[in-house]
Amino acid sequence: MDGTGMKWNNSPIGIMGAIGLLIGLAGSPSVLAAQPQPVTSPVTSGVSGATAPQAHTAADLFPVPPMLKPNVAFWRKVFGVWREDQVALHDMDDLRLVYKVVEIPGPVGDALTFSQRRFVREQRSELEDELAQLQHRVDRRERLNARQQALLARIIALAGPQALNGAADRVRTQRGLRERFLRGLEISGRYEPGFRAIFREAGLPADLAYLPHVESSFMPRALSSAGAVGMWQFTRATGRVFMQINRAVDERRDPFASARAAAGYLRTAYEALGSWPLAITSYNYGILGMMQAKERYGADFGRILRDYRSRTFGFASHNFYAEFLAVREIARDPQRYFAGQIHYETPVARDRVVLTRPMRAYVLAERYQVKPARLAALNAAWTSAAVHGRVPLPAGTTVWLPEGRLAALGVGDWASLQRPGPVAHPVPVALRFVRVADAGPRPARAAGLYHVVRRNETLITIARHYRMKVSTLRARNGIPAHDHLIRIGEKLLIRSVPRPNHVAQTARSEAVHVVRPGESPSVIAHRYGIRLAALLEVNDMSRRAVIYPGQRLEIPVRN
Template sequence: MQPRALNARLVWALPISVSLLLMAGCASNTLESSLSDTGQTRRDYGDSHTFPVPNEIQDNVDFWRHVYGIWGRGEVVIHDSEYLGVIYEVARIPGPIQASYTQSQRAWLSNRMDYYRSRLTSLEQRVRDKQRLSADDKALLETFKRVGEVEALPGASERLRAQRGIREKFRRGVEISGRYDAIFREIMRQHGVPEDLAFLPHVESSFQTNARSSVGAGGVWQFMPATGRQYMNVNAQVDDRFDPILAANGAARYLSTAHRQLGSWPLAITSYNHGKGGMANAKAQYGDDIGLIVTQYKGPNFGFASRNFYAEFVAAREVASHTERYFPEGITYEEPWRHDRIALRDSMPADHLARHYGTSKPQLAELNLHWRDSVIKGNSHLPAGTTVWLPAGTTRRIASQPPAFTRAVASAKPATPSVSSRTAVARTTPATKPVAVPKASVMASTKAKAPPSKTKTRYHVVKPQETLYRVAVQNGISVDELRKLNRMQPGDNKILPGQKLIVGI
């Protein structure tokens, strides 16, 4: 990998060992001019009102911007874990570059960390005893002075941290995001939250649909099981955390609630990692000032990940929004999600569903990432209300069949309401009004009953935790249509448990 231009705001202790800094120089004048800052100039990360970047976290944002868009997986950064503007070394990892370190690479990195730990311990001792400092000592001390944190030298040896670059992984995540970006943004708009929250999966999972954390979080949006159950279906048959679109709806609901409780987007976003309760405690001490919270708050479990979560989001938003700047080699976005969506009226086995829609269970399993193995293997049925994704055009094809063939298994619904034609998701229309699934095979030839001469108004009683979006999905209509039926204003999402909504006429 060619060396790249580095932000002048991040300070390197060059005189410690010039030969160790393998990232001097830049790959091209274009990249240098687009990425390098001069002096103390601050980058403009856009929308400073919604997503502000106070001075206290500017270095943190710049650090993660480099991790995502500049440093590759073949490079490791040794830095201060609290003062991210202090960089001791950016070094090329020796040997083959793989997903994880080899044993020899771990030993090499351990030696580098021990080296800096020893240097910092010795310097702290000499400064405390007012001993004569060598040229290298003075240069290392100047590293802290240049970021205005000379008082941070005590304890610096205990704050060493190594961070590997993930430029390649982030770039791949940007490509995958083309599959979901339009839908995610529409979901955010439906819930009245900033649509740029669609960038959050870059921080959580790099858009890896099967991502699982060591503590049990899962899916693109990395919901913990307990939190997931509050916003979606997580049970023995389906785990909606692993459906990117269903989980996006859950994330929008969570973030909307967090913002109402905490009053600012930096705090609401940080709560996605640290919890609403934890951020409420932080706000009680430092108000809405994310800069003070990051640098001063010492609450339980408010560690490196929580302190940096908002800065990572801002950095990811910057890099993903300016791919031509960070990935001049180009990005190949994946095609937008163009599949039909239905919601089951009754519980049924997956192979029953596959036969009815003329597809295969393996194909359905590939589209429906939220189905658990017990469903796929046929050991349990899909519960009523489960969202099912079908190959694009399936419901339209079913609707064109004779009535005997089109007895409804489910209520069909568009993947998302209207989006731009350039990235439009396939829209579907219900084959018929939802009815109970017949016990006999739906493929059997039966005599269709004549439709009733008069239509009746259909109602839905809102259950606790239900949203306007979920009611619309369950009843096979769009959110806009649901609002019109109930004479709600455009953009109004407020519904209450026990409220009786019209869902069809």
């Protein structure tokens, strides 16, 4: 995920700033690709402990610090008032101070022409010169002309007399996004109901489904200059932690798969940071960066915005949460900004199967009686190699089928789920699915240690509790890679037989180390004078595992 913006937005807004969001995070990444289930299903998908995010949406989940209100108001104008042929010239640090809004000459598109960009540069340069001359005259107590007096009066009225200091160096231009936001609203009709269901089933606030308005304007094929892909703007490196990206599948291009990955990321961020303003900001800046800010200034988000300084914590990161609040406000009351102009697209209605073994696309097309071209169009995540049958689709791959296909073929047990949309949205059509394709019963229960699933537990929290990899927990219980649903009271096999004596001898622990920010497994191993392989073995981790501050690692006896 990157820190660069889409070409139509002057703000460098992208998804999850540095890849550093992964540095120091959990050894078993928090992926929450929750599958839809009937509303009455007793699915557990929360975070154990007092800091678990709540599924309901309340005002206090997304607070607005007083100092942030002008920023939210500014972005409401960007998304809901200013047109694409308008550019606001404003102060970069104090968004109360909008000097003027100018209209771009000629017809405009997503990208401005050379002459239009030159016009904007000239407007900015002219204002910078005017501000520099104004400050010079004020500092020397020289007489001001009428134009300068009016400009000074505007600055003092909006931001106070101190705002003149260095104002010439803080001029920024922001193009209006009203038309693009309106189009995004209409497209959101296809996806937002499903996104909200995914976040609710993951135990997260459903209003997080508004984030694509900031990231991509709900454009499924959005691509940033830094390589962030899709509606939720994941880079390849970060995407591999939270979803499937391989020769056959790139789930960044699947809006629903990437929404589940976003839920996994945001849960991880919330667990690490403890508040939604910090977690949402980390979607642009990174978890590690926000943890450093929190360590320095505490959980006071307003103070972090005011005082935290970092070379990479720039305008985009400062404003990401304010942009989210702005688009949330507009999307919850769209008629206030776009009365009579919104024509929501019909919600996506498809059948879904999840593969439990590798299968080629042409086999699926034949089995489900769907033309290959139609199947490829429904599954945007498939690569060209997979579409043409050169590589098989791996187990765990989600396969989208035309609505009603499973019922028509009499395949498996399928269910429908009516998902209530946001206020003023049309009621979506049911998404029809089977939980797993070709799945037999889970393995017979073996003798050994079992865990009985409790409320708010997930595969990830259970695996962490027993210091094992999620993949190991899945394998011992026959749970496919993309099946994240567990039920209250379900028994999960933790260990079938005691470890052999020779393992106990090579992997005995003599201490427990609590991971601190910036530490890696190799750093910890060096500190205790042990082999990295021994540290990984006793903690049931692979060499690619990621650890997070506060995680407890057993330290093996030195041989």
